[in-house]
Amino acid sequence: MIDCRSKLAQAHRVVVKIGSSSLAYGTGKPNLTRLESLVRQLSDLHNRGLEVILVTSGAVGLGLSRLGFTRRPRNIPEKQAAAAVGQGLLMHLYEKLFAEYGITVGQVLLTREDFTHRSRFLNARNTLYTMLSLAIIPVINENDTVAVDEIKLGDNDTLAAMVASAIDADLLIILSDIDGLYTANPQTDPNACLISEVTEITPELERQAGGAGSRFGTGGMITKLSAARLAMHSGMPMVLAAAACDNVLRRIIGGENVGTIFWPCSKLENKKRWIAYGSAVHGALHVDAGAAEAITHHGKSLLPSGITAVQGEFELGNTVSIIDPGGKELARGIVNYSSREVRLIMGRKTGEIERILGYKDFDEVVHRNNLALL
Numbered sequence: 001m002i003d004c005r006s007k008l009a010q011a012h013r014v015v016v017k018i019g020s021s022s023l024a025y026g027t028g029k030p031n032l033t034r035l036e037s038l039v040r041q042l043s044d045l046h047n048r049g050l051e052v053i054l055v056t057s058g059a060v061g062l063g064l065s066r067l068g069f070t071r072r073p074r075n076i077p078e079k080q081a082a083a084a085v086g087q088g089l090l091m092h093l094y095e096k097l098f099a100e101y102g103i104t105v106g107q108v109l110l111t112r113e114d115f116t117h118r119s120r121f122l123n124a125r126n127t128l129y130t131m132l133s134l135a136i137i138p139v140i141n142e143n144d145t146v147a148v149d150e151i152k153l154g155d156n157d158t159l160a161a162m163v164a165s166a167i168d169a170d171l172l173i174i175l176s177d178i179d180g181l182y183t184a185n186p187q188t189d190p191n192a193c194l195i196s197e198v199t200e201i202t203p204e205l206e207r208q209a210g211g212a213g214s215r216f217g218t219g220g221m222i223t224k225l226s227a228a229r230l231a232m233h234s235g236m237p238m239v240l241a242a243a244a245c246d247n248v249l250r251r252i253i254g255g256e257n258v259g260t261i262f263w264p265c266s267k268l269e270n271k272k273r274w275i276a277y278g279s280a281v282h283g284a285l286h287v288d289a290g291a292a293e294a295i296t297h298h299g300k301s302l303l304p305s306g307i308t309a310v311q312g313e314f315e316l317g318n319t320v321s322i323i324d325p326g327g328k329e330l331a332r333g334i335v336n337y338s339s340r341e342v343r344l345i346m347g348r349k350t351g352e353i354e355r356i357l358g359y360k361d362f363d364e365v366v367h368r369n370n371l372a373l374l
Contacts, residue, residue, distance in 0.1 A: 035097060164234065292324040
C-alpha cells in the first residue's frame with residue numbers, strides 16, 4: 001500500500017473537473033449550494049498561490065432545464081441548441097460566484113480537434129499558460145454547440161486529462177456524484193468496496209466500470225478510467241472523489257484519504273503523449289510477433305517486414321494504431337508512408353522498398369522517435 005498522499009500538498013498546478021451531476025439537482029436546476037462551496041474552495045486554493053484550472057460540464061444540462069426538457073434529447077441539433085443556451089447560463093454563474101472573491105475567470109471552449117491538430121494544440125496550451133500567468137482561472141468546457149463528436153462522447157473526463165497533460169499539471173481532480181472507484185457497482189451490490197488507490201489499470205478494473213450516470217450527464221466510470229490512464233502516463237496523480245464531500249478539495253490537497261487516487265507510472269515525453277492520446281487515429285497496422293516484441297521490449301522502430309495487414313486509409317504524417325497478433329493495441333505512431341504504399345511494401349525487407357515503390361524516403365514505416373507505447 002502506497003502512503004504518499006501527503007505529497008499532494010506540493011502540487012502547484014491543479015486541474016479540477018466537475019461533472020454535470022455535481023452541478024445540478026435531479027430537476028436540472030443548478031445546485032447553487034454545491035456551486036458556491038466548490039467555487040469558495042477553488043478560490044481559496046488560488047489565494048494560496050496555486051494555479052487552478054476548472055474543467056466544467058453542465059452546459060447542456062442547464063440548457064435543457066431552461067428549455068423545459070425533462071431528459072437529454074437524442075437529436076443532435078437540439079443538444080447543440082441546449083448547449084448554446086446553457087453555456088451562457090453556466091459561465092454567468094461562475095463569473096458571479098468567483099467575482100465575490102475578487103477572482104477573474106476566463107472561458108475557454110475546446111473540442112477534440114484542438115488536441116488532434118498539433119498547431120492548434122500548441123496554441124491552446126500557450127493560451128492557458130498566458131491566462132495562468134495573469135492570475136486568471138480558466139473555465140474550460142467542450143464547445144458543444146459545434147462539436148458533434150464531442151456531444152456524442154460527452155467525455156469531459158478525458159478533456160480534463162488532456163488539458164492537465166497539455167499544461168503539465170501536478171494533479172488532476174475529478175469530482176463526481178460517486179466517491180471513488182469501487183470493486184462493483186455500489187448502487188446494486190451491497191458488498192462493493194471502495195478502492196483507495198490504483199497503480200495500474202487492469203482489464204479487471206475496466207470490466208468493473210459501468211455506464212453513464214445521471215440523466216443529465218453522459219460520462220461514466222469507463223471515461224474516468226480513460227482519464228486516469230492518460231494522467232498516469234503523463235506523470236501526474238489523479239484523484240476521483242465526490243463533489244458532495246465536505247471541503248473535498250482542501251482535504252485532497254491536504255493529503256487526506258479521500259476518494260480513489262491513481263498513481264502515475266512512467267511519464268511519456270510531450271510529443272509521444274500527444275501521439276498516444278491527442279492525435280486522431282486514421283488507421284491501423286497489424287504486426288507479427290517478432291515486430292511486437294521488438295517494439296515493446298527492445299525499443300525498435302516498425303519496419304515493413306513486420307507488418308502483416310493494413311487497416312483503413314491514411315497519408316504520410318498521420319497517426320495509426322499498431323496492433324499485435326492477438327488484436328491488442330500496443331502502440332500508436334506517425335507513419336512515414338501512406339496506406340497505399342504500406343500495402344505494397346508490407347512483409348518486405350527495407351532493401352526492397354526502392355525497387356517496389358520506385359523511391360525510398362525512409363527505412364522505417366514508423367520511426368521509434370514517432371512511436372508511443374500504450
